[in-house]
Structures are given as structure tokens and as C-alpha cells.
Amino acid sequence: MSHKRNFELSLNRRIGATPERVFEAFVAGDQISQWCAPRGMSVPEAALDVRVGHGYRLTMEARDRSTYTVTGQYRVLEPPTRLAFTWQWVDDKLPAVETLVQVALSPCDEGTELRLIHSGFPEPIMRDAHVPSWNSTLNRLVELLDPRGTAANLTLSGDPRSTYTWSVRIALAEKGLPYEMVQRAPHSSDQVRLHPFGRIPALRDGDFVLFETSAIVRYLDECFPDPPLIPDSVRTRARAEQWVSATSSYIYDAMIRRYVLQYLFPRGPDGQPDQAVIKAAWPDIVRYLAILNDAYRHHRTIAGEAFSIADLLLVPIIDYLALAPGGDELLSAAPNVRRALASARQRPSFKATHPAHKPLPSQAAPR
Ligand SMILES: N[C@@H](CCC(=O)N[C@@H](CS)C(=O)NCC(=O)O)C(=O)O
Secondary structure: OOOOOOEEEEEEEEEOOOHHHHHHHHHOHHHHHHHOOOOOOEEEEEEEOOOOOOEEEEEEEOOOOOEEEEEEEEEEEEOOOEEEEEEEEOOOOOOOOOEEEEEEEEEEOOEEEEEEEEEEEOOHHHHHHHHHHHHHHHHHHHHHHOOOHHHHOEEEEEOOOOHHHHHHHHHHHHOOOOOEEEEOOOOOHHHHHHOOOOOOOEEEEOOEEEEOHHHHHHHHHHHOOOOOOOOOOHHHHHHHHHHHHHHHHHHHHHHHHHHHHHHHOOOOHHHOOOHHHHHHHHHHHHHHHHHHHHHOOOOOOOOOOOOOHHHHHHHHHHHHHHHOOOHHHHHHOOHHHHHHHHHHHOOHHHHHHOOOOOOOOOOOOOO
8 A cells, every 4th residue: 555645844924914915915816926936036927717626827937037837726715814725837847746735824913924834745855845935935925915025024134334234235225125234243143143154244035044245146136136236248247256256355355354444443552553464455455456447447337337246345345445544545546446436426225325434533544
């Protein structure tokens, strides 16, 4: 006798909307097409015949245009508290096994407590493959229905004064995304829980946690494509990647760690900035500014005509440098960099997120 194996996943969400509204989001074609796919995917086809024993068909489309179609039949429709439908992929990319999705909705203080159970998976590996997709999909449902929007999901942990945190905030502002800013110091125990290296920032999207600024910006760009921050053309994208890497590997180190931070958090003798470190950084900064000045000779954005991930990593660093002792002198030798900075400072995303750092107390620039 063979027993059909049955593995299931179960997810909960609290949503700031009534059970009636949540139920409607599952059964109205124009609504389900706005959320029923993992982030970064769209739903170009949603055909629903919402009657018990009748079916639905949803097609999800990825950015590379590949499509995934799921069909099923409604088994339970009890508005506004319960619905159940079968779920079966119908293309050859995913196993065509009939599974069952059950949704229970109950009122709670925030609005609705949603419990989703997806059962009938013959293998744990198949069940596990559906967990991140459902998590991402339910985040989109929360965003659609919750008046607080993505603030319910997106949390940025860091310090608005840090250049890397600022970079992510520019990306979020460019895309008009609401989020919660959680103030965290580097290496604090709370931060280490999100970022095992203790750095800032880290992003949380529902249950998904991510660190490293460039990975965070790429994730945001895939999930929220407008306006794009990753260039479309192969060469411009590679050029942007080049500057992201150079910024993290050399430019931040010389301009921020070995220069600006020495003034902001002096660690030298008598609590003064460590002049030996600052002096050693100066020639590197001069050299790097000359390289950037050349790169900026045609455009005010570093990787081509459009503002990109490379700009939002680089410009906060230049902004800090410009306001540090000697910054004016350094930038006067790099007029293209100065023009690029002036142009970035005009962007609403840059203005709205500027940490309002003041020029550092005037000190003699190193000689
Ligand atoms: N590679 C990381 C760098 C992040 C980083 O270094 N952030 C700084 C603040 S701007 C930090 O946490 N510094 C603390 C330290 O260096 O220990 C990223 O891209 O997010």
C-alpha cells in the first residue's frame, strides 16, 4: 500500500485592512494581478471564475519575460473568513502536482490576521521552494492593502549619517518607497543579528534580511523597477558595476575611513585627528579625484547619462569630503567632480535624505 506523502507550509500575516478587503483581494481579478506573484514579477493574466468547483488561471512573468502559469479550482469560498483552492503549475518549468491553498482570515487589532496553509507537496524540497515565493507574494498583498504601504515590510537598520545608509535611502527615495528607518550603531548587538559583520546598513523586507549596500540596491531595483537604478545596456551596466566596486574598494577607504572619519571621530593623541593617517590619505584622495574628474568629463553621472547605483554609492562620499577640512581645496582641482556633486545635490532624493552634516570645524588642511 502506498501512502501519498504530504508536506505543507504555513505563513501568517497581520494586515491593516478588514477581512472583507483581504478576501476581495484574493477573488477580484484586477486586485490579484497587483500582488499574486513574488516581487519583481508581474501578473499579465488573471482569469478567475470565482465559484466553488470552478477554476482560475494566473500567469506570472519574470523580468526576463519567462512565464509561469498556475491553475486551480475553488474548493471553499466563505467570505470574509475562509477560502481554499487547488494550485497546480501547468508549464514544464515547475512540477505539475496538484496542491491545496487554504486561507483563513480573522479580525485582529491591526485589521486582519491571515493564515495561509499550502499543503499537498510530495517532497519537502518542493514545499521549501514555495516558502520564499509566498513570503514575497504576501508582502505585496500587505503593501496593496495596508495604508502604511511598504513601511509594513521595509525596514532599514543603520544610521542616516553613514554614507552607505545614505546610499540606500537615496535608492528608496528615488523609488518613492515608504520604509521604517531603525537607528542602529555599527557592531551593536541588534545590528549583528541582521548583519553578521556588524556593519550598517541592513535591509529587512518582511522576513527577508539583506546586507551589503550594493546587494540591497539591486534587490530594491528588481522588486521596484521604477525608476531603474541598474542601467539596461550591457556596457553601461558593467561600467556602473566597475564604479560600485571601485567606490567600495578604494574611494570610501581613502576619502571616508582615512580622512573624513579621522576628523569626525578623532582617535589621535589628545583626542585630536590623527594627522599621520590624514596626511597619508591626502595623496591617494588627490589621485582618486583626478581619476573621477576624468570619468566625469562627459556626464554628471559616473556611468553614463542616467543616475544609477554607482552614483548613489559615490556621491554621498564626495559630499562628505567636500565639507571636510581641505575639501574645498581638493575639489577645486577636480571641477568635473564638483559639477557632478552640484547636480546630484539638486535631486529630490538626495535633498530629502541628506544627513544635514555641517562643515567640520575648520582645521588646517594637511600639507
Ligand atoms: N560593504 C559594506 C560597507 C558598510 C560599511 O562599512 N558601513 C560603515 C558605515 S558607513 C560601517 O558600518 N562602519 C563600521 C566599521 O567599519 O566597523 C556595504 O556595502 O554595506
